[in-house]
Amino acid sequence: MRRHLIVASLLVVPLIWQAQPAAASAVAIDIDNSAKYQKIDGFGVSTAFRRNELIKALPEDKQREILDLWFSREKGAGFSLLRLGIGSRPAGVPYDQMVSIQPEDPGGPAAPPKYVWDGDDNSQVWMAKAARRYGVERFFADAWSAPGYMKDNGDARNGGTLLPEWQQAYANYLVQYAKFYAQEGIKITDLGFTNEPDWTAPYESMRFTPEQAAQFVKVLGPVASAAHVNLVCCDSFGWDQAKAYTEAIEADPEARRWVKVHSGHSYASPPTSPLPTDRNTWMSEWGPGGSTWDENWDDGSGQDGMTVAQAVNDALTLGNASAYIYWLAVSSGATRAFISVDTTNKTYRVSKRLWAMAAYSRFIRPGAVRLGATASDPALKVSAFRNADGSRVIEILNTGTSPVTWDKIKGHGRARAYVTDENNAVAPIALHGMSVTVAPRALTTVVLG
Numbered sequence: 001m002r003r004h005l006i007v008a009s010l011l012v013v014p015l016i017w018q019a020q021p022a023a024a025s026a027v028a029i030d031i032d033n034s035a036k037y038q039k040i041d042g043f044g045v046s047t048a049f050r051r052n053e054l055i056k057a058l059p060e061d062k063q064r065e066i067l068d069l070w071f072s073r074e075k076g077a078g079f080s081l082l083r084l085g086i087g088s089r090p091a092g093v094p095y096d097q098m099v100s101i102q103p104e105d106p107g108g109p110a111a112p113p114k115y116v117w118d119g120d121d122n123s124q125v126w127m128a129k130a131a132r133r134y135g136v137e138r139f140f141a142d143a144w145s146a147p148g149y150m151k152d153n154g155d156a157r158n159g160g161t162l163l164p165e166w167q168q169a170y171a172n173y174l175v176q177y178a179k180f181y182a183q184e185g186i187k188i189t190d191l192g193f194t195n196e197p198d199w200t201a202p203y204e205s206m207r208f209t210p211e212q213a214a215q216f217v218k219v220l221g222p223v224a225s226a227a228h229v230n231l232v233c234c235d236s237f238g239w240d241q242a243k244a245y246t247e248a249i250e251a252d253p254e255a256r257r258w259v260k261v262h263s264g265h266s267y268a269s270p271p272t273s274p275l276p277t278d279r280n281t282w283m284s285e286w287g288p289g290g291s292t293w294d295e296n297w298d299d300g301s302g303q304d305g306m307t308v309a310q311a312v313n314d315a316l317t318l319g320n321a322s323a324y325i326y327w328l329a330v331s332s333g334a335t336r337a338f339i340s341v342d343t344t345n346k347t348y349r350v351s352k353r354l355w356a357m358a359a360y361s362r363f364i365r366p367g368a369v370r371l372g373a374t375a376s377d378p379a380l381k382v383s384a385f386r387n388a389d390g391s392r393v394i395e396i397l398n399t400g401t402s403p404v405t406w407d408k409i410k411g412h413g414r415a416r417a418y419v420t421d422e423n424n425a426v427a428p429i430a431l432h433g434m435s436v437t438v439a440p441r442a443l444t445t446v447v448l449g
């Protein structure tokens with residue numbers, strides 16, 4: 001009987017069962033072109049720990065599709081920075097399979113080095129060459145540890161510290177790595193000697209205190225500078241924790257001279273304020289935790305696209321980061337990487353995490369400068385950038401549940417807009433005159449010029 005009554009009511013007043021779209025309220029967004037903040041070096045990913053080999057093992061058409069997703073500005077994210085791992089290996093692989101250009105002690109720190117190079121570096125050279133074909137010019141090579149024989153624990157894993165007598169040999173080792181890449185036609189632009197120096201991991205890891213890092217910078221700096229490579233320090237496992245390393249380097253005039261980029265990760269603490277330096281700063285590694293593969297845009301899991309979009313926004317606007325490097329670009333199984341590869345079936349899947357970052361990286365290009373930006377609606381996280389070609393990019397992340405309309409877009413030349421949400425991946429949307437509707441729980445990108 002209840003079912004018949006419902007059907008009757010539908011026939012009489014069918015509209016009461018149709019969801020009505022929420023009316024968009026007007027919002028004021030102010031772009032201050034006179035307020036200039038950090039210069040942008042780029043957005044990128046890491047394929048360290050041999051994850052790039054997952055891609056190389058796929059059929060060539062699948063390889064190209066994934067490379068397009070990462071590096072193409074028309075089909076994907078247009079990433080402009082690639083982070084490489086020096087001497088890193090995946091967890092569980094025996095130590096003797098660690099990639100190293102000097103796997104054995106040459107006979108002591110003063111002995112002539114015995115470097116080896118296969119021109120492949122576990123497919124990282126292949127990946128770097130592929131990225132360069134898309135126009136990538138920034139290559140950041142980072143070491144998780146020195147070879148075990150240079151450390152007090154005799155192992156590349158499980159922390160330990162660099163022995164003082166091996167400092168110069170380790171500096172030479174790192175720069176030689178960059179020279180080997182130069183032989184392959186790849187310019188390593190940025191070089192790091194430590195990854196999470198304040199965290200002991202069962203895989204490759206090595207400890208430095210802030211004072212020890214500042215001291216080693218003075219050894220590596222002159223060698224890196226002579227090779228025309230920027231020195232990056234110190235990739236602490238949290239942004240707040242990175243401040244101690246930056247402070248130690250800034251307090252030492254000689255160390256400060258050599259460090260061109262200060263870096264930190266976002267695991268222990270996210271960027272909520274700038275690092276204490278006037279040099280460029282990079283959020284050089286972060287990816288959400290968890291134990292499942294999640295492709296969703298906004299599911300409240302902390303692994304979704306909205307989570308990544310908010311993290312990128314905050315690093316740029318609160319941390320004044322000049323670069324954002326995601327961990328990882330690709331992996332297999334239940335991963336929080338951008339892409340998951342099925343090694344058995346030779347297929348892959350893409351998460352909305354990638355498109356969250358693509359909405360920034362495709363349009364905000366190296367050399368851009370962040371401008372001032374505010375919104376009258378506190379649910380909107382707004383950032384603005386001027387590219388070197390004069391175009392402006394306004395990113396509007398609507399964390400609220402209602403649409404809003406920005407009806408006073410002011411710019412030069414043509415205006416374009418794109419939306420990224422559950423159903424769209426940097427998809428073009430219509431502008432109505434000089435107004436744009438900003439969807440709820442979505443990232444809207446407006447490009448002027």
